[in-house]
Amino acid sequence: MLEKLNKILKLAKENEEYKKLLLDSQKEDDVMQAFCDAASKMGIEISVGDIFQIEEEFSSNLLKSCNGGAVYPIESWGDWYDDFFIELRNSK
Numbered sequence: 001m002l003e004k005l006n007k008i009l010k011l012a013k014e015n016e017e018y019k020k021l022l023l024d025s026q027k028e029d030d031v032m033q034a035f036c037d038a039a040s041k042m043g044i045e046i047s048v049g050d051i052f053q054i055e056e057e058f059s060s061n062l063l064k065s066c067n068g069g070a071v072y073p074i075e076s077w078g079d080w081y082d083d084f085f086i087e088l089r090n091s092k
Contacts, residue, residue, distance in 0.1 A: 002054065004046050005084060008039050013091045018042050022088060032081075054080060 012019040021041060025034035032048045039046045 004039075004044055004050070005054065005080070008042060008044055008046075009084060009088060011042055011044075012088055019088060019091070023085070026085065051081065 008022070012022050018038075021038045022035065025031060025038045028034035032051050035051070036046050036048055
């Protein structure tokens with residue numbers, strides 16, 4: 001699934017119209033569905049469920065390690081979705 005996000009990001013960095021389409025999705029009431037619709041217009045099918053799966057996998061991997069995982073609370077979880085848009089906004 002992460003490959004899809006990387007492909008979406010790469011296409012948007014190369015095409016200003018795609019970049020604008022994705023950034024404009026953040027102005028909609030349902031930002032995740034708007035993001036999926038924008039990706040679909042770019043030729044990449046992704047669903048809201050896929051987005052939640054990516055976040056769940058990301059969060060789960062933070063707690064995994066060869067020693068059995070974190071045994072302390074994590075102060076900052078980060079968010080790949082926000083990070084995606086930060087990188088997109090900062091791209092030229």
